[in-house]
């Protein structure tokens with residue numbers, strides 16, 4: 001039985017004497033079957049933002065995870081019970097409390113999810129103490145995997161998705177850049193990697209600013225960037241509404257008209273918000289590991305199934321991490337024949353390889369981070385939608401943040 005949690009049957013409280021013999025027998029058989037399935041089901045506790053300003057992260061991650069289990073249910077052998085908990089965004093104490101409850105009360109085998117870096121940092125010590133594997137499905141500060149030997153990441157790191165666009169800029173006539181990054185782990189990683197790769201390629205950083213991670217007002221930062229007269233602005237903000245606001249300001253304040261290009265990690269042009277950005281997004285260059293128009297049979301099947309299952313919504317990189325994270329958990333379950341103890345699970349995932357909708361991926365046995373292709377993309381209008389159209393790639397690219 002697959003994805004059993006959603007189908008588990010609750011015992012009825014109806015007095016037994018009202019039941020006919022046949023019904024009692026059927027009930028007993030069902031209970032036996034359910035108990036047997038329950039004994040081997042892997043309990044996965046997912047901690048993700050399902051409400052608040054980052055609610056879209058939880059939606060995409062959970063959608064991807066459930067889609068994997070639904071597809072596996074058709075022909076696979078994976079038996080997973082998902083327990084989903086809402087940590088509301090940047091609330092590390094809450095993430096920690098939820099993780100403790102999942103470990104102690106619900107006795108989960110695996111923790112998963114983690115939309116934002118502060119939540120992953122907060123839970124890492126618990127994973128170590130309890131020897132519970134933690135599968136990171138978004139949080140992207142490079143050092144997260146160093147915080148516990150029980151952490152494995154299936155998403156991306158900021159240095160990994162930043163270095164290619166920095167290299168591209170230095171090679172494509174961009175001589176000076178002003179950096180704008182969110183003022184927390186992933187933003188600091190992006191700023192550091194961009195500066196390193198771009199200056200090594202001959203470019204100059206003419207200034208930079210770190211913006212508040214919650215509800216920033218970009219107007220003064222945009223003015224400062226404009227006044228610095230760079231060839232381009234490099235941007236990292238957590239994906240979602242912040243990027244939409246930044247792009248609007250970039251256009252309204254005339255940076256594009258002044259000939260300043262906008263380059264970014266693909267967090268900016270995430271498919272979940274890309275269409276709402278409209279015309280100002282057209283032409284934006286980014287590097288990233290997933291585009292919903294990535295050309296492969298696996299991605300065609302994935303995007304089609306996602307849109308069919310979820311009301312024609314577009315999948316983004318977070319949904320793919322949820323999908324791949326579940327693939328990794330199911331493969332580990334298979335490899336260990338259901339022994340999900342922390343050390344056995346971690347041994348099973350080190351070096352694991354598979355073909356994701358994003359392309360070929362593997363888990364670096366040294367760092368437990370993902371090795372994957374990073375694509376250069378440009379936003380183009382295809383039909384009535386905006387898309388990140390890939391035009392170059394770096395294959396088997398490791399996180400340079402670990403160097």
Ligand code: PHB
Nearest residue numbers: 116117139140238239267
């Ligand atoms: C993070 O907090 O690590 C994070 C959040 C959103 C992103 C990327 C990284 O788009």
